[in-house]
Amino acid sequence: KTAAIVGCPFRCPRVGVDQGPIHLVEAGLVDQLTELGWKVNFDGHHQFEEVNVAADPPIGKLKNPRLVSKVTEAVAKVVGGHAKKGELPVTLGGDHSLAMGTISGTLDAHPDACVIWIDAHADINTAETTDSGNIHGMPVSFLLGLGSPVPEFSWVKPALKPERLVYIGLRDIDAGEKRILKENNIKAFSMHEVDKYGIGRVVEMALDHVNPKRAYPIHLSFDVDALDPSVAPSTGTPVRGGLTFREGHYICEAIWETGLLVALDLMEVNPSLADAASVQQTVTVGCSLVRAALGKQLVRREQVD
Numbered sequence: 206k207t208a209a210i211v212g213c214p215f216r217c218p219r220v221g222v223d224q225g226p227i228h229l230v231e232a233g234l235v236d237q238l239t240e241l242g243w244k245v246n247f248d249g250h251h252q253f254e255e256v257n258v259a260a261d262p263p264i265g266k267l268k269n270p271r272l273v274s275k276v277t278e279a280v281a282k283v284v285g286g287h288a289k290k291g292e293l294p295v296t297l298g299g300d301h302s303l304a305m306g307t308i309s310g311t312l313d314a315h316p317d318a319c320v321i322w323i324d325a326h327a328d329i330n331t332a333e334t335t336d337s338g339n340i341h342g343m344p345v346s347f348l349l350g351l352g353s354p355v356p357e358f359s360w361v362k363p364a365l366k367p368e369r370l371v372y373i374g375l376r377d378i379d380a381g382e383k384r385i386l387k388e389n390n391i392k393a394f395s396m397h398e399v400d401k402y403g404i405g406r407v408v409e410m411a412l413d414h415v416n417p418k419r420a421y422p423i424h425l426s427f428d429v430d431a432l433d434p435s436v437a438p439s440t441g442t443p444v445r446g447g448l449t450f451r452e453g454h455y456i457c458e459a460i461w462e463t464g465l466l467v468a469l470d471l472m473e474v475n476p477s478l479a480d481a482a483s484v485q486q487t488v489t490v491g492c493s494l495v496r497a498a499l500g501k502q503l504v505r506r507e508q509v510d
């Protein structure tokens with residue numbers, strides 16, 4: 206079994222400011238996965254083409270559209286290439302707009318894959334509904350083909366079906382996004398459902414919805430801001446009332462246990478946004494989530510069963 210680490214130190218509009226992936230790798234992620242029995246394929250972080258920011262004015266409200274399109278298209282090819290070789294791509298971000306690329310790559314290699322999106326936000330604004338113009342608030346709508354097409358993003362195939370998508374952890378959703386979720390019948394387990402049912406039931410219900418026969422490959426896209434800011438403070442848009450350390454890990458462990466994981470994103474780790482201790486805490490949690498998703502067991506399961 207081979208894991209391919211795709212480090213994407215990319216944040217829009219502030220290119221290169223986000224050193225999250227670099228910190229995650231420097232914290233020893235490669236060795237940690239090797240220790241779990243993985244062959245790890247990592248040959249340096251993804252190098253992004255320089256796009257002249259001055260030559261990339263907004264299109265409508267969308268900020269840095271050409272840059273984001275170029276970067277995510279390149280990431281789609283890299284992730285799709287690893288997936289087609291049977292490797293497990295682990296993409297480290299960086300801006301969650303990158304998931305437009307990672308999920309496109311996964312669906313290229315595994316057209317029947319489902320997506321489990323862990324986030325405080327739904328990231329499903331369209332070019333019409335976005336207030337901020339930040340494309341990291343929009344990748345899901347592009348993947349679903351919602352909203353009016355943006356020519357710069359014509360490479361993104363609307364390959365994701367609403368019934369193959371489920372959210373866990375939501376708590377900060379724009380009015381337009383709520384409408385989109387409702388109109389498209391997209392299943393979402395907010396923090397309210399996590400409180401009400403407990404994380405064990407929520408993950409089971411999420412899998413029952415998106416993967417009832419446990420037959421489809423799973424792409425897990427984990428925005429670290431799904432965790433409570435007390436657990437993962439160094440991120441761009443922290444929202445209080447998030448997942449605990451264990452709830453976040455439980456999701457990763459339970460998805461690993463399905464045996465269906467084909468791609469993992471760990472996004473929005475942003476060391477430029479906090480003091481050194483908070484950065485270290487967030488990076489450590491990030492590595493720990495990746496280990497949990499890639500099969501780390503707390504005790505050998507036979508001992509409990």
Ligand code: DIR
Pocket residue numbers: 301326327328330335336337338339341342343377378379442
């Ligand atoms: C908001 C915030 N819904 C937006 N979204 C964030 O900008 O579209 N997503 N921060 O991660």
Ligand code: MN
Pocket residue numbers: 301324326328341428473
């Ligand atoms: Mn996100």
Ligand code: MN
Pocket residue numbers: 324325326428430431442473
């Ligand atoms: Mn988020």
Ligand code: MN
Pocket residue numbers: 301326341342441442473
């Ligand atoms: Mn975001």
